[in-house]
Amino acid sequence: MAEKYEINQTEVWDGNYAAAHALRQAQVDVVSAYPITPSTPIVENYGNFVSNGYIDGEFVMVESEHAAMSGCVGAAAAGGRVATATSSQGFALMVEVLYQASGMRLPIVLNVVNRALASPLNVRGDHSDMYLGRDAGWINLDAFNAQEAYDMNLCAFRIGEHLDVRLPVMVHQDGFITSHTAQNINPLQDEDAYKFVGVYQPVEEMLDFSKPVTYGAQTEEDWHYEHKARQHSALMRSTRVIDEVFADFKALTGREYKRVESYMMEDAEVAVVALGTTVETLRQAAKELRKEGLKAGVIAPRCFRPFPFDQIAEVCGDAKAVCVMDRSAPGGAMGAMFNEISAAILATGKRPLVTNYIYGLGGRDFSVDEAKRIFKEQKAHADAGHITTQIQQFSGLRGPRLGFFESKRS
């Protein structure tokens, strides 16, 4: 048996350390990993737990991130709990295997400490890696701070391993701002955390020799479509389990999570949508603006996949202007989340003015002042009754003003 780790009710942990502890407490059977900035400390801390007797499972230090996820898939198919961590380029190298993991319905937990994608090379936080994997068929949970990085990890095992789900889960946290910033954390004691996560239940395991299984068969045009549809259906229907797990987690810890987090949206006239640490910046800005009389609200998809299409529209309420912030270079389109939020709102028949900001690429700071400016800009759209700027703009960018598309709506 692994040794019990003495934990105080409040610890000062950064996001990486918090995630590493969550993996330890979940008694993961196999961690197959390769280090990369800024997720490295998750792997290192786990290695420290291994070397000091706090881990019963196997720790496989492979030679690349592609191999890390490959090892995870092989291990998960062998019927046990599996987790790993990566960032950015490592995540990009893993992509092939991410699709394999979800197609095989293997409930692996992957910590993605979000970081920009090269070129040019950059180690700081943005959401390029998260966006790269958004169609990979994984559940994507987003943590906005270190406490949530811990909490989402524990929830991730419960959700992904649920017999009605059996899908891999990514837990995202912002590189450096969350991963390397020590904050007060209230972790669970080891036994409580493990009790919450539960005992792993194998499904179609390769080590059950009474039932040999073939994993990874080829499907051509007569079968592939049905398999992908079944997989998509499982992902779309995982929302029920996600809600249940969040409810159980609240009962245990008092900490409440929703698939879409909203802040002061009940009567909001203007809203800004974002992911990650930016959410806290926006909350601060909205709080201050409320004092000035601006009815500002914040929307944050906690669950990026399955995308909370219906809840987004609900949360938007009667907001007159909604700005969607994408922290990833859009590569010749509107920001991906802008498109998804717009589509969700469109389905309701409501027609707020929806605009898009690209921001924070490569770790560019996003300040409360800039957040306030963006809220005020939304107010200007709302007052004018039309979009007064270009639809896609760039926040915090040096040089001549950059933007695309004019609104034809009046």
Add this chain to the structure above:
Amino acid sequence: MRGAAATEKRGMRELGAEKLVGWDEVTHGVVINSFEGDAANIASLTSEERIYSDFNSYTATVASWRVVKPVYNRDICIDCQNCWVWCPDTSIISRDKQMLGIDYDHCKGCGVCVEVCPTNPKSLLMFIEAEENDSALSQWPEKKKKEKE
């Protein structure tokens, strides 16, 4: 009877003739189970003793690939098992060190078994697919004399 069921299952379907089911009925995670029921001791069971699942390729046939087929002549065979060890299609049926015959559901007609057969004349010879086995056996060549060089 278990054995009878397994034998009936062998080569029961042409590839591609299986029932196409909807998205809600395809297997979880594209996983395929090779057997039905408990298959813990599969290495100790002959094909006849196993309960193959419909997903096992044992239940399919590739007989239509064949244009020529091996015909087996029991009278000459010495049960050396050369054909068994080198058959690439698991189509030589051998039980208790004896060659029983050819599994025509899985044989693709490559002819390796004939080439590796050491008897004189050979105990396996290739014939066109349409030839009846009885007729083929009636045409069996005589023992060849060693050519002196």
Add this chain to the structure above:
Amino acid sequence: MAITSVKNLKEFSTSNERFEGAHLLCPGCAHSMIVRELMNCTDDNLVIATNTGCLEVSTAVYPYTSWDTSWIHIGFENAATAASGAEAMYKARKRKGTLKDPDASVKFVAFGGDGSTYDIGFQWLSGAVERGHDFTYICLDNENYANTGGQRSSSTPIGATTSTAQAGRVSYGKKEKKKDMVAIMAAHGAPYVAQLAPNKWKIMAQGFQKALETKGPCFINTVSACTTEWKFDPKDTIHLTDLATDSLMFPVYEIINGHELNILYRPKTIVPVEEYLNAQGRYKHLFKPENKHVIEEIKKGITETWEMLQRREEARV
């Protein structure tokens, strides 16, 4: 370990098949001879990982599997890693007591073609062997990317024509020599490394059994004659493999613990390599007068390799 007797073929033939027919490999393909023999030479439970390639695309096409053991295919390059992961999970679960049958013996095996072994999966294999997982990796070496229609690999010998190293008016085919994968794997310090051939069924079966019994990562390169891309009649697979081993184009040997080399097969009469080359379409152009020098080079390579193997065997270092 539950070993099947391979003392003689009659005894070996009593083992029950675990690799089923109606797979989609070409008639006469040596892949399935090798895979069948591996699976038949042990009664142990097997967990088999397979790289993308001919074997994989022919043996698990939904809704069929030809595998009577647990089997996994992820990608082109990562069977060694899939086996690593499964083996790690086995160790973890054994320790924690969560295995359904904790007493069942199991062996982990990975298969790959030369494309996935010598080229695209080289790093994954190297990593898995360096980490010391208890598994056996078997390369089905048909010296080209057969699954995609016969392109060159780093295992393709000099002079062979492939679709991406074609013999033509100004080219004799592949210019580079075959990569010595066996030496590379031996240099990893793997406890058992061998090069085996299916025509020598008993040596091959014994080699497989040694690898399965050996704790730690083992690597076996097997010659897998490819009727489609080497261009010979499917019935001649074993005959062609005889020519490969007897011309010493494909010497059969093992290396234990990275240094102890044993030649496992010495042909009574060494067959001139021209016989081997001439039996295959991929080498036909070498018999044109302007390409004679390539045959000379092949011969020189064979002599040098054979000399080296014999010296290493003698030297025991």
